[in-house]
Amino acid sequence: MEDLKQQKNRLKIEKQEIKERHLSQLITKDTEDEIFSISDKDAIGRESYFNEVKGNDYYPLLKYLIWNGYIDETYNDYMTYFYEGGMKKEDKMFLRSVVEHRAKEPDYSLKDVKKVANSLRSIDFDQEESLNYDLFEVLLKEDNYVSSRNRIINQIRIKKNYDFLVGFVEKKSKCFTKTVTSICKFWRENFDELSRDGNINFNFLSKWAIEILCYVPEEDLIEVDKNKGLSDFINKQKMQIMISDELIDHFVKSALSMDIKLIDIRSYHKENNLFPKIIDSNLYEISMKNVNHILKEVYGENLKVEMKTKNFTVLRRHLDTSLYKYIQDNMEIYIGALLKETEEINDDYDTVVALFKQDNISDNLKQEYVKKLITPITSINDIVYDESWEYIIRNGILVYSEENILQYFQKKGLTQDLITFINDGQKELDFNLTEEDEIKEDLFLIIVSENNITDEKYEQIISTLGYNYPKFDIEEISNTKMNILIKYRVILMDESSLSFIRENYFDKMEKYIQLNFEEYLSISENNDMQEDIPLILKMVSNNIISEDNAIKIFNNVSGEIRLNETIYPELIMICIIEEHLSVDDINFLFEKYVIFTENVKRSIINLGIKNIDQIIDREFPINLEFIIDLLKYKAIDRFNKISLMLLVIEDYDQQDVVNCLKLIGKMEFVKLFDPKLRPKFKANRENKQLLAAFMEKEYIQDYSLDEKEEYYHYKRYKKK
Known part of the structure; x- marks a missing residue:
């Protein structure tokens, strides 16, 4: 069944095509006999085979003329050319030109155009010879010629006879609208x-x-602009579109259906009644040239610098306008255009804050906006889009304040950007004025170990944050920063911190x-501070801590304290010695x-007494x-004093020996140095030791016991 339907449709098309062909086009070698043997019946059924024609001597010539198109189905019209009372001569000549395919100029004047139109076959309107301004005008105006009109339009389209169309519109301007609407429909x-x-x-x-936008119905318009060629052309128009007021609404409706966005509206002025409609209907592309033109032409904004550097601020002065609402719906496009120009x-601060609150702007554009922003940002927290904070701080537009440092730190941490920001600020920081205690404490714990902060800013922050660091255990803090931490007592003194500082700093x-x-x-009361003793001694010497306090520390030290040939204050010396x-x-x-002082000497004497044997054995140097002070000391027995005296005799000169002999009561030996005197020496151990020493020192030449062994004889050296 479906095949039969398709065959029927195909036959209908072929039948129509045959009707529209010239007779000469139907005659071929295959159809010649069939066509020229055709018969005809009249109204009463009589059939004629045209034998009188076929028997004519000119029949072959007639066949030739028909076969080659010199005689065709318009022969009757052709013959009217030779008789009066028919068509006007001009019209007949036009018809003949169509038949003979000899086209006349399109502006050839016709007299009875309708009669001409009625005289032409449908197929004639497919020929270029039918392109006549007068004829096309009638076809456009009369609805009963729709088919013929469309055939002419179709041949214009197929054969690209655009010159005819242009010429027709210029010649028949009143038909412009009908021309456009008819062409757009077909x-x-x-x-x-x-x-x-x-x-x-x-x-x-x-x-x-x-004209299309002003007159063509919307359903046709959509098809006409299917490929967006028309809308693209309109969008690129730079000249004002001038139309009468009654057409404005249709134009706008059409433009909206085509999504028209005029690229450049700078030629429009408020005197043009279409201009407000273009603005209210958003029929323009969002660009800085268009936005600024509207601001200037419609809203009276005329400050070039503001329009360039504060454009969004200027826009926000007109919040209730169609311009502002249009831009709000297309912020991504607007910001993109703004950044290019x-x-x-x-922008004013409030404007910047408002912009970053909008979620219809991409992150990328917000970041690009910040890169070009020079407006000082008073509070970083006002910028709700925190992804832009890095660019705000890098661009140097963030106001230098403790609050901004804390807020940035809370959100981003102590980044390199924040460190640079802190270091570059000219203002002296004082965090005593801020209240964000929790954030301040977090900042303190991080910044303590940050060596990249300048020493100046580090001190300002540490000193005003006011926090301490218990159980300090941070390594590799710079020398100057450790000084600051200690200066402001940031590192609490506890056993753990003390041990860490001792080992690392x-x-x-x-x-x-x-x-x-x-x-x-x-801490020292319960701990042996042996490791710190050299430092404590130094501090005592420099009057940094008192002798009494140092002794308190020494009292809990179990080990030795080295003097290292250093003389310390009296009490310290005594404590150490004893x-x-x-x-x-x-x-x-x-x-x-x-x-040494007298009090220290007494301690040394006591030390000497304890070590008298070593002194006598010369294990220690002799002073x-x-x-002498040892000899004076009653606690030293007689034996040891004689031993010390022997050391003096051996090491010192005569006068020192005399002085020491007097101290131990050996006056008889003193007399030995006076040649006039003859002292006697009883035979005992002390005298023997001393005489031996005198002889060794060559104070006497010799000595010996007398016969009774009660006294020692001695012999002096003879005078030379």
Whole structure:
């Protein structure tokens, strides 16, 4: 069944095509006999085979003329040319030109155009010879010629006879609208093809396009602009579109259905009644040239600098306008256009804050906006889009304040951007004025170990945050920053922190102890501070801590305290000598005995008494004053005094020997140095030791016991 339907439709088409062909087009070798043997019946049924024609001697010539198109189905019309009372001569000549395919100029004047139109077959309207301005005008005006009209339009389309169309519109301007609407209904792609031709001038195309928008129904318009050629052309129009007021609404309706967006509306002025409709209907592309033109022409904004650097600020002065609402619905496009045209943006602060609250702007554009922004940002928290904070801080537009530092830190942490921001600020920081205690504490804990902060800013922050760091355990803090931490007592003095500082920052121990001495002293009560003793001794010497406090520390030290040939304050010396002396320091004390205070000397004497045997055995160096004081000391027995005296005789000169002999009551030996005197020496151990020493020192030449062994004889050296 379906095949039969298709065959029927195909036959209908072939039948119609045969009707529209000229007779000469139907005659072929295959159809010749059939066509020329045709018969005809009249009204009463009589059949004629045209034998009188076929028997004529000119029948072959007649066949030739018909076969080659010299005689056709219009022969009767042709014959009227020779008789009066029929068509006008001009009209007959036109018809003949169509038949003979000899086209006349399209502006050839016809007299009875309707009669001409009625005389032409449908197929004639497919020929170029039918292109006549008068004829086409009638076809357009009369609805009963729709088929013929469309055939002419179709041949214009197929054969690209655009010159005829242009000429017709110029000649028959009153038919312009009907021409456009008729063509658009039949030939949908008319504008696309006309605009691609390249030989049609711009003004014609502009008028043609505007006419389409003003008159063509919406259902046809959609098809006409299917490929967007018409809307693209309209969008690129730079000249004002001038139409009468009654056409404005239809134009706008059409433009809206085609999504028209005029690229450049700077030629429009408020005197043009279409201009407000273009603005209210958003029939323009969002670009800075269009936006600024509207601001200037419609809203009276005329400050070039503001329009360039504060464009969004200027726009926000007109919140209730169609312009502002249009831009709000297309912020992505607006910001993109703004950024292309602007090197610097100096919008008012409220405008900047409002912009970043909008969620219809992409992150990328917000970031690009910030890169060009020079408006100082008072509070970083006002910028709700925190992804832009890095660019705000890098661009140097964030106001330098403690609050901004804290808020940025809370959101982003102590980034390199924030460190640079802190370092570059000219204002002195004081976090005492801020209230965000939790954030401040977090900042403190992070910034303590941050060596990239300048020392100046580090001190300002540390000193005003006001926090302490218990159980301090951070390594590799710079020297200057450790000084700051200790200066402001940030590192609490506890056993853990003290131990860490001692191991990792020993050069800071002195200041650390000094500024936290009470706490240190308290720790020392339950801890042996042996490791710190050299430092404590230094601090005592420099009057940083008192002797009494140092002694309190020493009292809890179990080990030796080295003097290292250093003289300390009196009480310290006494304490060390009596409680913590190293045997390695005894030499120093004995040798330098003379330089010490009397109280210290007494301690050294006591030390000497304890080590008298070693002194006598010369295990320690001999100092005469030290020996003299020992000789004076009653606690030393007679035997040891004689032993000390022997050392004096051996090491010192005669006068020193005399003085020491007097101290121990050996006046008889003193007399030996006076040649006039003859002292006697009883035979005993002391005298023997002394005489032996005198002889060794060559104070006497010899000595011996007398016969009774009661006294020693001695012999002096003879005078030379």
